[in-house]
Amino acid sequence: MLSHFFLMVLYAFLVSAFFTLLWRRERREQVKLFLQLFLGMVGGGLLVAYLMYPFPQGPPAPIP
Amino acid sequence: MTDPGSSDPRPAPALPPVGNAVGNPILAAVAAFLIPGLGHLYLRRWRRGVAFFLLILISLWVGWDLQGNLYRIVPNEPLSILGTLGAMGMGIPYFLLRWGLGYAGDILSPGYEYGTAFLLTAGLMNWLLVLDALDISRGKKE
Numbered sequence: 001m002l003s004h005f006f007l008m009v010l011y012a013f014l015v016s017a018f019f020t021l022l023w024r025r026e027r028r029e030q031v032k033l034f035l036q037l038f039l040g041m042v043g044g045g046l047l048v049a050y051l052m053y054p055f056p057q058g059p060p061a062p063i064p
Numbered sequence: 065m066t067d068p069g070s071s072d073p074r075p076a077p078a079l080p081p082v083g084n085a086v087g088n089p090i091l092a093a094v095a096a097f098l099i100p101g102l103g104h105l106y107l108r109r110w111r112r113g114v115a116f117f118l119l120i121l122i123s124l125w126v127g128w129d130l131q132g133n134l135y136r137i138v139p140n141e142p143l144s145i146l147g148t149l150g151a152m153g154m155g156i157p158y159f160l161l162r163w164g165l166g167y168a169g170d171i172l173s174p175g176y177e178y179g180t181a182f183l184l185t186a187g188l189m190n191w192l193l194v195l196d197a198l199d200i201s202r203g204k205k206e
Contacts, residue, residue, distance in 0.1 A: 007178050
């Protein structure tokens with residue numbers, strides 16, 4: 001449960017599904033909006049993560 | 065008063081109703097607040113009601129499992145009021161967690177920040193459901 005990526009994907013899924021059901025009624029539009037929101041959040045999260053990669057904060061994590 | 069950038073002085077026409085008004089708006093809003101999805105069930109939006117209930121329940125359960133912070137008002141911290149109002153949006157589950165089960169979260173838990181986001185999101189989503197139930201009941205939404 002503590003995987004950062006899994007939690008990010010789960011959060012994106014829940015929020016995307018919620019707003020899809022809230023804002024759209026047609027099945028085709030629902031799928032379109034869901035994919036836009038879900039991929040936007042997951043893709044945006046990964047993009048920001050890579051942008052932050054060259055600027056680590058704090059000491060490096062221990063190698064297991 | 066008209067928009068200074070607009071050349072048309074006439075007021076904008078009121079939007080026509082999208083659907084028929086159903087049920088009692090106040091009852092729908094209160095039901096939606098108390099239990100996530102109940103407002104939609106009351107308005108006979110069965111599938112949506114069940115789906116919203118499950119989505120908010122999953123968010124709540126994940127937040128709880130991660131031992132996230134269930135916001136409460138902290139003296140001298142005005143922003144905690146906003147957090148509390150947001151989290152309180154989940155209705156009965158908030159009060160059940162806080163006073164029924166004595167849940168407070170665990171700041172030492174590795175998932176604390178994530179859990180807080182899930183718990184707060186559950187409350188905020190339910191606030192939107194309250195507004196949605198109101199709109200459906202008044203015929204402004206389908």
